[in-house]
Amino acid sequence: MRRTSIAWGIVAGAALWAVGAARPAAADLHKDEQLGYTIQVPSGWREIPIAGEEKYIVLKFQSDREYADRIGGWTHRPELKVILFDPKAKMTAEAAGSGGFRILLDSPYKTFKDYVKSDGQGGRYISEEKDTTVNGTATTWYEVKYEKLTVPRRGIGFVYHADDIDYCAYYEVLEQHWEKLQPMLLGSLKSFKLIPRQGSVKRETTGEDRVTLTEDLSKLTPEERAKARLEKFERELRIAQERLPEGWSVKRSKNYVVITHVDDKYTAKVIEQAEAIRAWADATLPFWGNGIPGPALLRICKDNDEQRAFSDTSSRSGWSWSTEIVLSRDDGFWGFQRVADAVFDRWLRDKNPGLSPPPWLSRGLHEWVYCGYVRAGKLEFRPDGDLIVALKLAAKKKKLVMPRTLLQTTASELYKEFESMGSGMPSPDDMLANRMSPSQQAGGFIRYLLAGPGRTNPRTKDLLRAYVLALDEVVKANDAKPLDLGAAPAAPKTEEEEEERFKSRETFWKDREKDLLKAVFDKVFAQWTEADWAAIDKSYTAFAN
Amino acid sequence: MRIPRPRLVQALVAVAATLLPGAAARADAVLLKDGRTVDCPKVERLPDGGFKLHFQNGAVLLKSDLVKEAFATAADGAYVPKDDAEKAKLEKGLVPYGGKWVPKAERDAAVARRAAEARKRIEEAKAHREWRNRYKEKTANFEFEYTLPPELAKGYMEFMEGYFAYFTKTWNVPRPKERLKVCLYHDYETFLEVSGAPRGVIGYYRFVPPRELNFYYDRMQPRRTQEVMFHETQHYLSHLFDLRFDIPHWISEAMAEYYGGSKWDPVAKKMTTGGLQEGRLTEVQTDIARGERKPLEKLLNNSLGYHDYTWGWTFVHFMMETPKYGKKFQAFYRNLASAKDLRREAFRGDMVTIPGDGLSRGFQKAMGVTDVAALEKEWYAYIDTKLKLESVAGYEAAAFSAGYERPLRAKRFFKLAVEKGSTNPALYLRYGELIAREESSTAIDLFRKGLELDPINPELWLALGRHTRNLGGDENTAAGKQMIALAAELDPESAETWMLVQEALEKVAPPPAPAGPPAGPGDGDD
Secondary structure, eight states, X not given: OHHHHHHHHHHHHHHHHHHHTSOOSSEEEEEETTTTEEEEEETTOEEOOOOTTOSSEEEEEEOSSOEEOTTTOOEEOOEEEEEEEOTTOOXXXXXXXXXXXXXXXXXXXXXXXXXXXXXXXXXXXXXXXXEEEETTEEEEEEEEEEOTTSOOEEEEEEEEEOSSOEEEEEEEEEGGGHHHHHHHHHHHHTTOEEOOOOSOSSOOOSOTTHHHHHHHHTTSOHHXXXXXXHHHHHHHHHHHHHTOOTTOEEEEOSSEEEEESSOHHHHHHHHHHHHHHHHHHHHHOGGGOSOOXXXXXXXXXXXXXXXXXXXXXXXXXXXXXXXXXXXXXXXXXXXXXXXXXXHHXXXXXXXXXXXXXXXXXXXXXXXXXXXXXXXXXXXXEOOOHHHHHHHHHHHHTTOOOOHHHHTTOOHHHHTHHHHTOOSSOOOHHHHHHHHTSHHHHTTHHHHHHHHSGGGTOTTTTTHHHHHHHHHHHHHHHHHHSOOOOSSSOOOOSSHHHHHHHHHHHHTHHHHHHHHHHHHHHHHHTTTOOHHHHHHHHHHHHHHHO | OOOOOHHHHHHHHHHHHHXXXXXXXXXXXXXXXXXXEEXXXXXXXXXXXXXXXXXXXXXXXXXXXGEEXXXXXXXXXXXXXXXXXXXHXXXXXXXXXXXXXXXXXXXXXXXXXHHHHHHHHHHHHHHTTSGGGOEEEEOSSEEEEEOSOHHXXXXXXXXXXXXXXXXXXXXXXXXXXXXXXXXXXXXXXXXXXXXXXXXXXXXXXXXXXXXXXXXXXXXTOHHHHHHHHHHHHHHHHHHTTOTTBOOOHHHHHHHHHHHHXXXXXXXXXXXXXXXXXXXXXXXXXXXXXXXXXXXXXXXXXXXXXXXXXXXXXXXXXXXXHSHHHHHHHHHHHHTTTTOTTXXXXXXXXXXXXXXXXXXXXXXXXXXXOSOHHHHHHHHHHHHHHHOOOOSHHHHHHHHHHHTTTSHHHHHHHHHHHHHTTOOOHHHHHHHHHHHTTXXXXXXXXXXXXXXXXXXXXXXXXXXHHHHHHTTOSHHHHHHHHHHHHHHHHHSTTOHHHHHHXXXXXXXXXXXXXXXXXXXXXXXXXX
């Protein structure tokens, strides 16, 4: 068997050489003078911008054609990636954050095998590996097979060994289309040439200082925070613009910068949506905190494939909470919802980074904003179908969660239904219960306050403001004092004692959350009577129905 | 299996240096019986048959019973004659080899040949760890593809054939039309990469075509490899009842866990079932300590999810091992795919399954259960009184599970495991770390014990180095740092080892020690 595989390997190698000698039928030359190389790219393929935090992938092109997996029904657009590997790279680690609490480990890819092991999707292995020369540059080529628990694919990578760095050009296609596409891919891979380099292989990225900045921000004044965020934003924008291929443009509005690859009309709608949500938040929730919301970067991709390719960064570039809000033209109406949600989320964090709202408030506000859309220049909030159904069903089955309970429900209590989800098919009763579960109802009270009778009812028209201010006060007071662990607990002396503490530790955070909710509740509703609650319950039940 | 003879090996080493002028620049290598290879600057064969691996920062001793093959290029030293007669022979140009005195050139040629063969075998062993060079072998009912050493793989092949014979006979399972492909990997990382399983999964059976089974060899816990093998194979064998029927999750996984505790005697060719899954029992006991007992009704309704592996296993063990329930339960399980009074629904493709509520009703009817609450009580009592941790594996599982949150319990079980003769190096590492602050000498002894079991374990060298350094004094500090540096040499590619080395050498801040309440939601996140 082994002899056969070696023989196959040789035969396959010869076939690659024979085919590779021919240039692809049509190809465009990509030249990168900064990094010092050229490569033929299949004609008609589009260049994908490289994300700001990406450290290793320096070029991406995507096929203009989609290929279908005839068995699984998947579709796939082949891509070319050029990646830089440094065989001599060393791992580094540094303490980050104000207390040195975080360790930032940088473990650069050294080799192609490293990259496949780390970033490959699905069961995979290197099926071939050979040394060769391409246009005078020592090269190693690899074939990768993706077989188990994945859509069967084949990858081919050529690693060109320059003096100080390895350039890798890599293609991946569906296995079914490998034979047909092989000539084109190999033609491209064998066209790679080194040219005099005018820049550096070490490129600036947006990933640095993420942790440090996040931790130190809390110590700054609102103005200082806003300035630090703005500096970071400008740097990210500059890097994003430097990495923009042809065909993209940049548009600015009062609070946002949009990098767009779609028509002006859709772009204008997205900007309008973002600004409208921002203005609504500024007007409706000024009490949320004393922070100064900053600008954000939006990116509109031509389609979902372009968006996916853009967002697909190498895993060792590190996860980054980018300021970019990314969507695609294919998202259509749903894109506006995502923009609304993302813009609002950033606004909340900028306004008060230390405030973590309880589930009824967080979920309620997000669900509300998610329904916002601009029509004829005006922001409107459409009905939330799922919430309406949840409230109606719950009211009918007498399982409506009343505001007094909702305001004191912790996240784990709210989402308890997910803990007990089994692996079998849910029964009709389970499905009904899920539709009107407490978590499905969570957004009801916010909608009551913003669009229902709560908006004008004297008891509740200022409730949202009072609650948020009280919440902020209680959270700040809690943060200022040390955790109440009792008087420096001595180590347990027996296993029984240890078990008791283990049990109580398991509920520590749940109890703490509960105490916090109660503290806020008591503060806000200190003057409320049972009659007040009865009136609100009645009003809310009517609203739910 | 070749056993290196000291005299031969000494000669081999000496000659290799003569014949291969460039050999001093080549790394020596050792192939261990568990399939790992170690490259190092120099391998020295010792008089007792063991080996000394010389690194830049120290030496590692390997007993002969750990080593399969060794390749050394440098000389250890010339032969010392015992008497005048031997001295005279040496002067005539003869040297000792294979029990005789032969001309030096003849010995040199033979030794060089053996050295080249050893090197080749080591390189081949390394090459076979690449999936493209995997071994392939067919047995009566399986097609094996694997990257671990053939001697190890053979044992698992025998297990599986024995299990197949036992299960198909016991459960009257129809013989399949084709062999099942079984893929067995030499370590976890290779299993993850090639099988495509997400991290956290330790084995799987793919039940749609192309059907196959994937799992890996855990060299630190070979017993666990066997458990996983039995577990996943059980899925396959039960699937043979009816290929179009998906056995509902709780009973499928719980039964697989039950059989995961089986033992196969290769000599007597005998399978013994009903063994304890002590790791799972530990999880159940931890839940109970937290004040949680899973309701039987939820289990029967297929609503427990992950707990089907833990609580589910205890229930199946209760059913299968309790005489008044055993036969009825087996009949219920066997007839899931075919019993006419059970309602089945479409599941995936052309497969069918039984929904939760139907499964629960079917169980109650088949078992004659009218009071689920009473049965639940009986089940809980079974867990409390009949399922006990008794073996080394059980003590290990309990110790690891208790971890840093329940140190007293952890210490008790670590101690029991050591007393029972645990051969798990990871156990000695964890135990040592747990007690290092109060009992540094005992901790150091534990690390050394761990290194006797696994001399090339970088984490143990790290721990030993760190705590030796912490003893204070110039000598301990220097020795400790050297051990830490040795750990980095043993595992130069691992980011985890590198991080630990940096932390041990104080090049980065250590993570905060666990104290007070556990990390809460949102801690450490942006």
